[in-house]
Amino acid sequence: MKRILILSLFLFLIFLSLFSQSSSAIRDNDDKVLLIEIDGPIMGGSLEKVDKGIEKAEREGFSAVILTINTNGGRVDSLFSMVERIERSDLPIIGFVDGRAFSAGAILLEGCDVACMAPHSVIGSAHPVSISFSGSQPIEDEKTVNALAKYAESKALAHGRNGDVVKRFVTENLDLTSEEAMELGVIDFIAEDLEDLLDKVGGSEVKGKVLPEGLIKEEYNASFVTDILDILGDPTIASILLLVGVYALIFGLVSPGYGAEIVGSVCLIVGLIGFGFDINYLALVLLAIGAILIILELFTPSFGVLGISGIITMALAGIFLIPLNYPDWYVSGAMINEMISSIVAVSLILGCFLIFALYKVIKARNKRAVFSTIEGEEADAIDDLNPTGFVMYDGEYWRARSKKGEIKKGEKVIIIKKDGAELIVERKI
DSSP states (O other): OHHHHHHHHHHHHHHHHHHHHHHHHHHHGGGEEEEEEEESOBSHHHHHHHHHHHHHHHHHTOSEEEEEEEESEEOHHHHHHHHHHHHHOSSOEEEEEEEEEETHHHHHHHTSSEEEEOTTOEEEOOOOEEEETTEEEEOOOHHHHHHHHHHHHHHHHHTTSOHHHHHHHHHSOOEEEHHHHHHTTSSSEEOSSHHHHHHHHTTOEETTEEOOSSOEEEEOOOOHHHHHHHHHTSHHHHHHHHHHHHHHHHHHHTSSSSHHHHHHHHHHHHHHHHHTOOOOHHHHHHHHHHHHHHHHHHHSOOTTHHHHHHHHHHHHHHHHHSOOSTTTOEEOHHHHHHHHHHHHHHHHHHHHHHHHHHHHHHHHHHHHHTOSOOTTOEEEESSOBSSEEEEEETTEEEEEEESSSOBOTTOEEEEEEEETTEEEEEEOO
């Protein structure tokens, strides 16, 4: 009993010490602001960074949070969630544009408690657009445009700024320099840099809290997962991953081994995660049908009909997988055109590769047709045949089936007969 009491007292003292250190750390952060960088598309990774960053600042007693914004835009649902997170926080959230804040970035700045811009930075171009492979098209639906315009206006008015001008970001794609934005009352002030910003907000009252003078900035280090989401959220990277995944799956299904299928599946899933939208099950079914048609083309004399149908089907699936309108996307034209260009470029490269592969397969299949017989010929097992796998015969891959027992990779085999597109083989004795 005595030992238990001593141990309990010891643990209590340790807890008290840790609590005191934690409380001291919180008090030490009274003169600090947490700096969160939004540099790139406003996507799931950016949302995670803002959410966790504000949570850290609240937990550790920072005086305020600064969001440095440099973006062409992003997803509207991520934008709404960011603004809601800012409004839920008791801490002052300061937005600082040090380059550009287009589209969703412009609305995000207006959602901050304090809006500031660096000299010669630009804000605006927030009209919603839809995406297609032919490019980006402005959404002219009056209901959608008015809803977004009113949302932007309300965020500006809530912080005492010029809502009428902010509304024109959406309705007219208005762009403003920092000097013009200050003159029209869209932002609160201009700061040369972060140090100048800290000097200007020091001593001011925001959200009922007086910020201390001499504020010190501390950068928020996002988690590894958040950094990965940020990278995957880049439309160019996500598009490439998606296309590579699809073509790797096709290549893997007609090649020996399972490496290509694994790589393709991973790229496909990661690409979809990067886009951050709900999976369209119809599109996935179309992808599967397209892949099956292309595979059938490799083994059926359809004169390319199945292959062409498969490619068209997969192209339709790709169109269905891309979110085409509000509310899934809310981006600037520059960002959309960059994405479309990358999709077209990668599609052309991989499409040419696929056509070349189909040509080689058809050529090889026609070549096999002139063989009078291959019975008794020798081949090399390049897979474990248990009972099926692939063998190498005359410099070509053949699907093969062991007539009796398992044949290990690397062993010599004798071809007994050809059964359709498959060779029946046995171990060479």
